Amino acid sequence: xxxxxxxxILLLCAGFCIGGVRLILWxxxxxxxxxxxxxxxxxxxxxxxxxxxxxxxxxxxxxxxQWSVSAESEEIYVFVSDVPCFEYLERxxxxxxxxxxxxxxxxxxxxxxxxxxxxTSTFQGSMVQKYGHYGxxxxxxxxxxxxxxxxxxxxxxxxxxxxxV
Numbered sequence: 576x577x578x579x580x581x582x583x584i585l586l587l588c589a590g591f592c593i594g595g596v597r598l599i600l601w602x603x604x605x606x607x608x609x610x611x612x613x614x615x616x617x618x619x620x621x622x623x624x625x626x627x628x629x630x631x632x633x634x635x636x637x638x639x640x641q642w643s644v645s646a647e648s649e650e651i652y653v654f655v656s657d658v659p660c661f662e663y664l665e666r667x668x669x670x671x672x673x674x675x676x677x678x679x680x681x682x683x684x685x686x687x688x689x690x691x692x693x694x695t696s697t698f699q700g701s702m703v704q705k706y707g708h709y710g711x712x713x714x715x716x717x718x719x720x721x722x723x724x725x726x727x728x729x730x731x732x733x734x735x736x737x738x739x740v
Contacts, residue, residue, distance in 0.1 A: 605637075605710035609673040613665060617721065617735035622648030623691070625734035627720055637704030637711040640720050644691060644698045644734060651692040652724040652732060661724070662702050664709050665735075667717040677708040691724070713740045 618625070628641040642662075646652075654661050664675045691698050702720060705711050719737040726732060 604712040605678060605705075606712050606714065607664070607675040607678065607710040609666060609668065610676045612671045612673050614672075615731075615733055617719075617733045620648075620650075620652065620724075620732050620734070622646060622650070623652065623724075623734060625720070625722055625736045627736045627738060630738050630740075635711065636706070637709065638713060638740075639701060639703045640738070641701045642699065642720060642722070642736065644722065646692045646696050646698075648692045650726075651690050652726055654689045654691065654698065654722065654724050660707065661722055662700075662707070663721045663723070664702070664704070664707070665719050665721055666713075667719070672719070675709050678710055715740050 623644060623646050625642060625644050627643075630638045630640045632638050665672045666675060667673075689698055704713070717737060717739055719735045721733050721735045724732050724734065
């Protein structure tokens with residue numbers, strides 16, 4: 576009987592520890608809010624395609640999404656971060672897409688400009704939810720990663736790839 580009591584106490588302690596960690600992670604979770612609905616067309620540029628890998632999740636940084644843009648076009652489009660970022664997370668609610676709100680108003684950023692098309696055929700990167708200032712959790716649902724690029728005349732164009740949580 577004493578032998579079983581020790582195992583029972585050990586299992587009980589392990590259960591309390593696991594429950595405590597889950598409670599702390601739930602209490603410190605940062606859930607992004609929805610902003611205004613978006614209505615721009617996506618994936619309208621001939622010869623450009625955005626693909627994403629299977630998102631991975633960490634309780635400390637949220638989702639990490641590896642992405643790649645491939646171009647089979649002579650037209651050149653530019654990814655410019657004259658705003659904090661050219662990548663956005665959006666959520667579909669009742670058939671309407673909404674951009675997720677960032678957790679900071681004044682985002683630090685480094686200016687970036689990358690041309691794609693012509694001689695350059697791929698552009699790769701990743702978006703980490705926490706470091707993109709989108710919190711650390713996402714509700715269950717349909718999401719998409721959107722990249723903004725600009726045509727030579729400055730017209731914005733958007734590439735998107737979806738994933739489920």
